[in-house]
Amino acid sequence: MTAPEGVPPKNVLAVVAPHVGGRGAGAALATVFPAGARVTVVESAGEDPAALREAHVVVTALAPVTADHIAAAPHLELVQCASHGYDHVDLDAARERGVPVCTIGSSSAEHHNVAEQTFALMLALAKQLVPAHMALTGADWALPRLQQSLTELYGKTLGVVGLGRIGAEVARRAVAFDMNVVYAGRRRVDPGTEARLGGARHVPLDELLRTSDYVTLHVPLTDATHHLLDAGRLALLKPTAFVVNTARGALVDQDALADALESGALAGAGVDVFDPEPPTSALRLLKAPGVVLSPHVGGVTRETLVRIALAAVENVADHLAGEPPRDVVGG
Structure with a gap:
């Protein structure tokens, strides 16, 4: 799904922790985002302060998104977890800002x-x-x-x-x-x-x-x-x-x-x-x-990683298109 015609692209910060693939996995993830997204890939949310400051959406693959990160992103509209878990995101800080935090819970990906x-x-x-x-x-x-x-x-x-x-x-x-x-x-x-x-x-x-x-x-x-x-x-x-x-x-x-x-x-x-x-x-x-x-392999088969990426990106694409996101756990 793409953003409505005439709507300027929005900035997506894809944060992929090193222990789940880091920049390489993030680069692959970036290729499946819709045209209405400008994607920056990092391994920690604070790695590129300028990209964080301009981010409308943060997608996190088991990388911390703290209260400081949320405060440093004045345009932030959505935090999307590329996972079922969300304990790496400061829900209280997101809730205070009115920023929804979503998982991929209903996707059955994992x-x-x-x-x-x-x-x-x-x-x-x-x-x-x-x-x-x-x-x-x-x-x-x-x-x-x-x-x-x-x-x-x-x-x-x-x-x-x-x-x-x-x-x-x-x-x-x-x-x-x-x-x-x-x-x-x-x-x-x-x-x-x-x-x-x-x-x-x-x-x-x-x-x-x-x-x-x-x-x-x-x-x-x-x-x-x-x-x-x-x-x-x-x-x-x-x-x-x-x-x-x-x-x-x-x-x-x-x-x-x-x-x-x-x-x-x-x-x-x-x-x-x-x-x-x-x-x-x-x-x-x-x-x-x-x-x-085992080293947290319970959600990372070849097949599962594709499903996780597509589920997270689909939720972001819905948001960019003005539709309500799924699996909101905070906001």
Whole structure:
């Protein structure tokens, strides 16, 4: 979609953090914007003060957009996150300016891949794939040693924290593995959705933690969900349980999770997201027992990146054409 005829082009600042592709990914993103956009690509919002000052739209790919950045952009009309998450944007500052902040939440761009990554981590944990692989590369036939910790997904209870679009995709796959699904969240979904998800049951978070064999997180990072799994809540889990986080690193107290793994209070964890990203070498989870780690790959397959870019650009194009943007989370 292009801007209406006679409307001058508007300035778009595309901010792509280095750890998700930086300038190279930003250059590719710039090619799909409509003619009614003049795109400047940077790796941090404050990198080009003149471009920020003239920006009408900021598109951010997991790069911080702070109150100072928003204050330095007097013409700013929209902040578009090329992601489902929006914790890297100062929502309060945007709200004070009346600037909407949008995600790509309704696009389904990342849903399938995040659900697949969640199950990849769950299967790796159940089948002990990482220690098995490492042992075999060292000519160690580890079967006798690993056999006591091998398990299966069949018949296990999966606790989904946040049964939104991605959480529902995870639950749908759990049904195919003959798992029992429980979920926690602010509200119960409709009975028809529960039935399609194998009779999924809505339970309080603490009950979910006490009864689940696998706990997977699919909620946004907000003040209310920061360290949602802290030491107290992790202590509710069974010692045979696994935690999987493909949402945001700060949903979990990483030191408390390392404590639980090191003490044997928890069987294992699959972690695709960290706080901060990339993690520092001092992060204890990197060396904790029973972990399977991946570098935030849950939304960045070749196919997913194309869908994310197109969803973000389509929302910006709608704005440039005078149409209301979708997936507004602040404003």
